[in-house]
Amino acid sequence: MLVLVQHLIRSGRWSRARAAEMGRLYARFEAQPGPRELEPAARAEAERVARLKRTLSDAIGEVRACARCAKGCAAPSGVFDGGRCCGTATLEVFAPSEVRAIKLAGIAPPSEPAPDGDERGGCMFRGARGCSLVPEARPAKCLVYVCHELRHELEETPRWSRIQALRAELDDALARLAARTG
Numbered sequence: 001m002l003v004l005v006q007h008l009i010r011s012g013r014w015s016r017a018r019a020a021e022m023g024r025l026y027a028r029f030e031a032q033p034g035p036r037e038l039e040p041a042a043r044a045e046a047e048r049v050a051r052l053k054r055t056l057s058d059a060i061g062e063v064r065a066c067a068r069c070a071k072g073c074a075a076p077s078g079v080f081d082g083g084r085c086c087g088t089a090t091l092e093v094f095a096p097s098e099v100r101a102i103k104l105a106g107i108a109p110p111s112e113p114a115p116d117g118d119e120r121g122g123c124m125f126r127g128a129r130g131c132s133l134v135p136e137a138r139p140a141k142c143l144v145y146v147c148h149e150l151r152h153e154l155e156e157t158p159r160w161s162r163i164q165a166l167r168a169e170l171d172d173a174l175a176r177l178a179a180r181t182g
């Protein structure tokens with residue numbers, strides 16, 4: 001991974017700051033146990049967390065609120081029109097417990113920042129069209145979070161009660177996994 005990071009700095013695609021941030025994220029992944037180090041029940045729990053992330057993301061679907069919520073905001077949120085809550089520090093959202101859950105589910109660490117991202121825009125996986133990661137590779141808090149505007153939109157849809165149930169299920173599954181794996 002270090003070789004890849006150095007190559008990308010030399011190619012001019014990443015700044016040193018982005019590469020250093022990615023290096024710290026990789027170090028977090030390396031510090032966590034992998035699925036083979038787990039008993040089968042804990043592995044199944046981690047896989048369930050990953051499945052719930054995908055299911056919740058599909059249930060939320062395409063929404064208007066997230067595409068325009070940052071319009072007119074100051075940086076980092078306002079660097080793009082949408083994704084205001086992604087104007088945050090990468091290592092804040094990728095907390096060690098979230099990284100552990102991703103790794104234990106057998107999901108590889110992200111390979112690069114969002115190709116259409118902007119270093120002033122907060123999380124390095126935030127791009128002009130939203131998050132560049134598949135749902136399983138995102139922290140659970142990114143999937144569970146529903147701000148006031150998004151809630152207002154979703155409450156008007158027939159899928160809101162299912163979304164609420166899935167959010168609670170994902171929170172519970174993550175807590176159970178943390179209890180099993182420390």
Ligand code: SF4
Pocket residue numbers: 065066067069070082083084085086145146147148149150
């Ligand atoms: S959850 Fe809210 S703040 Fe986050 S991207 Fe969607 S509308 Fe914007």
Ligand code: SF4
Pocket residue numbers: 085086088093123124125126127130131132133138139142
């Ligand atoms: S991982 Fe994706 S959803 Fe989470 S803060 Fe970063 S860009 Fe946003």
